[in-house]
Amino acid sequence: MNEFAERIGSSGPVTVAGGKTRWHLGGDVHPEAREVQAPTGVVSYDPAEMTVKVNAGTTTAELTSVLAESGQRCALPERGGTVGGSLAVGENHVEVLGRGWLTTSVLQVSYISAEGKIVRGGGPTVKNVSGFDLPRLLVGSLGTLGLIGEVILRTNPIPPQSQWFESNDADPFAVTSKVLRPSAVLWNGASTRVLLEGHELDVASSKKSLFDIGSWNEVTGGFDLPKHRWSLTPTELKTCTGTFVASVAVGTVWRDEPQPARALPQSVIDISTRLKANFDPTGRLNPGRRVF
């Protein structure tokens, strides 16, 4: 972290590049911004504690494989890129119903402030309400408030059994009322894919419930996801048309084109403007990126 802080320094526009898999989000970063990389590698991992401390520059693929060796996984999306990048854009795993929300999985975050100082928020334990919740603020902030260097994430056991099913005739919106805790319900307008996870017998029993509302075939995974994430309410999904993949009961939709900017109320903009000014008075962190 000290080296990372030195690289960032305390003046001049600066940006952190991860895998650049979602580099388009929030607009182009100012061309004069100096590009730095976050430290890499898993710092410490205690499977029995179900937490992992990992440097932000670590690829999600590496983290996934380290966790899998101990039969665990986490809430980060597995769509390429780095841990820090995923947190900066605040993207959930497509199986968020089974994995949990990214924002609640971040227990502690250490970042470099605009002044070049190391700042830590949150704590190392799975439960913590000590002070204001800086980790929540950093997740999805596109590196505009602080540059994430290291995080502690909650991990979870990989369920003994995972099976995907597909149906062309089932009502995707009936699935969650028939099946307890599906890990994903994806719908592309023509067919529905459902991920069931848990003990073998539970999956078998959920499968039976699923088969009450349509004909289903086992498939190897979910749909290929288009590039852009849209955020809708679960109810709004019903009106989706065109080419899309929708996460039922969640509200995320993946499309080829980006979601039009969503207007925020003036009072939210006012708080956000003050936040940015308080955390980055000179506007040096990821200049050009817009969160609000």
Add this chain to the structure above:
Amino acid sequence: MTATDDALLADLRRVLGDRVRADSAERALLRRDASVFEGGSAGPTCLCESTEEVQQVVQIALAHNRAVVPRGAGTGLAGGAIPLGAPVVVSLSRMNRILEVDTEARIAWVEPGVVNLDLTKHLTPLGYHFAPDPSSQQVCTIGGNVGNNSGGPHCLAYGVTNAHILAIEVVLADGEVVTLGGLDAEPAGYDLRGVFVGGEGMLGITTKVAVRITPNPPAVRTLLLSFDTPRDAAATVSAVIAAGIVPAAMEVMDQRITIAVENYVNVGYPKDAGAVLLAEVDGLPDGVEIDAQRISEIGREHGATDVRQAESDEERMLLWKGRKTAFGAVAQIAPNYYLHDTVVPRSKLADTLEEVYRIADEYDLAVVNVFHAGDGNLHPLLLFNGQEPGIYDRVHAAGAKIVEASLAAGGVLSGEHGIGVEKQPYMHLMFTDDDLDHQERLRHAFDPACRSNPGKVIPVGHSCADIQSLRVTPEGVWG
């Protein structure tokens, strides 16, 4: 009462009529919350019934240069709702309507004064519940849960309050009304909703909340495991988690509190056990059986002398009744208690517990432990007689040692009670000046003049200077 107070009162009464209380009895009642901290001083108390009324009250307070403190049921244990510097107290207990329940979208809009358990009772016939279940759930309110990011036994599997809040309507300290978050998957902008939860009323006043409602699981198994020592119970908890099982709840009680509970409500707890572990698994029937079986085995491997499984819903409710009335049962042992709340890594539970007993011995205090073991969330209760001269100094000193021991074990200051005034002096043990500086910057973005619940969380010397002058440490407040 000064002329300024009279003018403030007159303005408040123009809006709320006789729902502004300023008599000495009422103000005395509101000086404290459920913590041991005394000595707050309440200004006029406004029993608001709508967002508009809260907004008007905040605007009037602003015009009179007075701070505001939101208040729900006053069940907080860290002094977070104690009014400092005679602020206007905004009582939200009359805003207690459940506005809308949408089972398809799995959300409910509620007012902040809705009692936690009342919401779950309302949802039960629909097949749902509100997952956070603090021990005070019969009286504590959703607004208070939001303010404290409250936990409870079942947060082990379901997560604390923050995981169950989608949107919050807030009256900011400048009187603006704003909705944070939203019902969509990933609301635009910074996660102001996520930050507001656990803000201890210092980021604004909650006036409406969209909560996530959770389907009731079809199968539940509740086990009561008896052990010779708390160490064996704690080791079992660590081993269950390490085995990849995430139970809905895992609660440990030591012998002294188990006996007190059994004498109090007679629920069938074994009085001869050194500690008991109440473990619950829920989900689909087959998986629940497998997990319950596995927990029994792990318990026996770690020295469980008896494993009992509730055979009926009635028996299950009885086992939980014991746990949930534990704090009430303490009155049999001593007239006063101080309930601490720290978290340690689960693997450090057993060692830290032993340290807690040692510290209590050192200060010649009785201690009982009843806690959310699955989360590593310790709840030592230091028992004492408040009439004994000098006792508070000893209780305070022992509490400080417990906090230090938890931090030394790699833990944190609070798991679910918050910082309030209680843990404020310890914040620098967990955070650097730079860390605290950023927490303060966050606070200032919501409330630049520090007018909402001033004087809490951030240690003295870090908070707004103008408000600090208001914070005359009242008599009797510790630390």
